[in-house]
Amino acid sequence: MLPFARVTILGLGLIGSSIARGIRATMPTVRVTGYDADPAVRARARAIDLCDDIADTAGTAAIDADLVMLCVPVGAMGAAAQSIAEDVPAEAIVSDVGGAKVSVATAIRQALPNNIVVPGHPVAGTEHSGPDSGFATLFKGRWCILTPEGDTNPTAVMRISTFWESLGAQVEIMDARHHDLVLAVTSHVPHLIAYSIVGTASDLEEVTQSEVIKYSAGGFRDFTRIAASDPVMWRDVFLNNREAVLEILQRLTEDVTMLQRAIRWGDGDALFDLFTKTRAIRRSIIEQGQDDARPDFGRAHE
Amino acid sequence: MLPFARVTILGLGLIGSSIARGIRATMPTVRVTGYDADPAVRARARAIDLCDDIADTAGTAAIDADLVMLCVPVGAMGAAAQSIAEDVPAEAIVSDVGGAKVSVATAIRQALPNNIVVPGHPVAGTEHSGPDSGFATLFKGRWCILTPEGDTNPTAVMRISTFWESLGAQVEIMDARHHDLVLAVTSHVPHLIAYSIVGTASDLEEVTQSEVIKYSAGGFRDFTRIAASDPVMWRDVFLNNREAVLEILQRLTEDVTMLQRAIRWGDGDALFDLFTKTRAIRRSIIEQGQDDARPDFGRAHE
Known part of the structure; x- marks a missing residue:
């Protein structure tokens, strides 16, 4: 039926x-x-x-x-x-x-x-x-x-x-409110950060846009994919999920500040601990079929 | 020869x-x-x-x-x-x-x-x-x-x-110093942000880890790939490129603050303009052969 x-x-x-x-x-x-x-x-x-x-x-x-x-x-x-x-x-x-x-x-x-x-x-x-x-x-x-x-x-x-x-x-x-918070975490803030990092990189005086593009395979290019998403769609998402996005963004800013401090003071253990924990989340996402298990998302290398 | x-x-x-x-x-x-x-x-x-x-x-x-x-x-x-x-x-x-x-x-x-x-x-x-x-x-x-x-x-x-x-x-x-600045932009800060966002997402009380994993296809999963990179290698990179990483991170933080403000005050034009500019950079990266041209990095969808 x-x-x-x-x-x-x-x-x-x-x-x-x-x-x-x-x-x-x-x-x-x-x-x-x-x-x-x-x-x-x-x-x-x-x-x-x-x-x-x-x-x-x-x-x-x-x-x-x-x-x-x-x-x-x-x-x-x-x-x-x-x-x-x-x-x-x-x-x-x-x-x-x-x-x-x-x-x-x-x-x-x-x-x-x-x-x-x-x-x-x-x-x-x-x-x-x-x-x-x-x-x-x-x-x-x-x-x-x-x-x-x-x-x-x-x-x-x-x-x-x-x-x-x-x-x-x-x-x-x-619940609709909970949806908006969950998606702020798993989608909206990641997009905002991706857009932001691509914007920052293209606005530097000391590093040219041509350099940013040439050496993007170091990680940056992953962000540019997300930052190539539809501008109208994403403008509207941010304007319509303002509260949750700002809340999660605030939380992220605090965590980035903590990492900034760890780098400044040479706290290698704090960095290592975080970088180990995050690996496990990737594993779960692949185990649950939510991403391609092949390295590099299965990008062609030839 | x-x-x-x-x-x-x-x-x-x-x-x-x-x-x-x-x-x-x-x-x-x-x-x-x-x-x-x-x-x-x-x-x-x-x-x-x-x-x-x-x-x-x-x-x-x-x-x-x-x-x-x-x-x-x-x-x-x-x-x-x-x-x-x-x-x-x-x-x-x-x-x-x-x-x-x-x-x-x-x-x-x-x-x-x-x-x-x-x-x-x-x-x-x-x-x-x-x-x-x-x-x-x-x-x-x-x-x-x-x-x-x-x-x-x-x-x-x-x-x-x-x-x-x-x-x-x-x-x-x-020049070695210029390399370190360029790579801070195209690789080190993107990795740091990816690690950070994955860490933030897994530490929230209101959103469970299981939810973060289930709905990761909204964008978050892209960050988890980068955040699954070798912890020792990356700890060392941050400790050994401290100055450039902190400089670019500071620049990014300023730009995120600007976006935060645009969202808070409902400035859709500022968001739209940025989101349009970033699309062009993606195009250049693909044109110069630095990423897979297929949508979604060529991930399998079947």
Whole structure:
């Protein structure tokens, strides 16, 4: 039994287009309608036959959906929900993929008070953007976090869970506030630091940009991948998960200060102890299938 | 014409064992002698036939070398050089692969005042350690920085350059002090931040380690790879490149503070501008062959 028969995807970037491709691969009888606010993206989606239908307005896209999946940047979720308010059937379930959940859930619920809203966040992605960058297996083996309110219809939550499981994800239910804190740690602050370190490196007077690029294989290049992620998406995440990001950032700053002090005073034991502990976490991530076990992420060396 | 006929490698970890394998692959007539202070590593090196000969003391390993390559952690370079002082031929060239060059060059020159010393640093590696982790193509397409003093015999520098080029690297000559600053930016501070962020994440009370691991695909896992690098090697790098690391770290802290402020005050334009600029650097790194062009470093998704 498929959880939905007619899925509408608003926003056809990396995540939206991966969902479209994933549905076609795993639930081929589901009818998928797509819409993107950018006419060029709609044209491209038609050209590559991404969905069964690409609508020219959000309202037409949603008019007969039983699931509407909002795949736009976090800051645009409220407007996207608003844009289908007059047309979406009351019995359609509305979900989303935004990386910050408290603010997004509030915005969607305000715009669509008559629909069941099951906010979600698949913890998956690459640094690429746009309708060409998605692929059907993006969610395979990854976690998708759902943050329904306590009184949300359990059948609706179950259907969304089944939907993500069909795409290959594992599903976890979590409180929206806790989600925002967890993701501040595992995603938002890492991205902020990556953006920052790449910015710092490109602004030095004593070291040229050409040197930074040439010698990036010493570690820096790993940060540039993350710092190549979509600017609008990430701007919105930081503006919409402000509190948790600032809290974790403060904690990180304290720890960096401690390390700074250890280096200044030549406290090798403190450094060694930390560097040993962190190795174990990498091992667990690989054991639990959350990263490639091959050295260097499996990068080609030839 | 091969630059050397008898190469001795002291230290058979990732880099030393990659050099041994690289020589066998590209300069098969060169005789390679290996030594490691750890008897278990020597036994393993013999078992996997890593070198033509594995010596039981550093002195015997160096006794007829025309190149001695020191591949031990930065803090052990002086002692490694000392350990061959009585046996190494005066005409042998001594080089190394340490990630910090001012302190290492001083230590080696003090221990071996009669040899020509051409300090070097191949900017390459993976997060794995030990004699089994090396591979012949590790240096292919990567840069190797040499930091000879101004009065170093040019033929010796040329021979070391040719050696690295045979292993597939591109060679750059640089002042040792400048090397240490450049690498603080492109390697040392990124590693320190990665270690720190992984440490911070594993110490929070509100977010469990199990959550950090499960949702690491949001970006965090990229940092754990770097933070799984050899603890002794990295402790030594920080203790031996203190000044440059602290200077760049200070610069980064200022930039993070600026971002923190932008988030607190909702300055989306400042965030967007930075996140757009950093994307261009990623593009240059890929264009110059310093990273895998495939999304997600080419990680497997299936």
